[in-house]
C-alpha cells in the first residue's frame with residue numbers, strides 16, 4: 527500500500543526499465559463533488575526508465591468519471607482515457623530517490639475530462655422533450 531505511485535529511482539539507474547501495471551482505488555483523486563466523482567478504479571499501464579540523468583515516465587491511464595447528463599441531469603459514467611502521458615523528471619529534482627507520480631496522474635485524468643456529458647451515448651431520451659419545448663411556436 528505504502529508503495530503506491532512510487533518509483534524507486536535507484537532500481538532504474540543501470541538502464542533497467544520498470545514496467546508499471548497497477549490498478550489504484552479512485553480515492554486518490556480526492557474529488558467528491560456534486561457534478562464530478564470517481565468511483566471506478568484507475569488502471570495504469572506504462573513504463574519508467576532512466577535516460578540522461580532523468581527519469582522518463584510513460585503511462586496509459588484508464589478510468590471512469592461520474593458526471594451529470596447535460597440534458598436530464600442523471601449521473602453518467604464517462605470513460606476517461608489518457609494515452610501516452612509522458613513525464614520527465616530530472617534526477618536532481620527527485621528527493622530521497624523516490625519519485626511519486628500521484629499528482630501527475632491525477633492532473634492528467636482531470637485534464638482529460640470532457641466539458642460535458644450526456645447519457646445514452648449522447649442520445650439522452652430527454653433531448654426530444656427539450657427540443658419540443660424550444661421549437662414550440
Ligand SMILES: [Zn+2]
Nearest residue numbers: 595598645650
Ligand atoms: Zn440524459
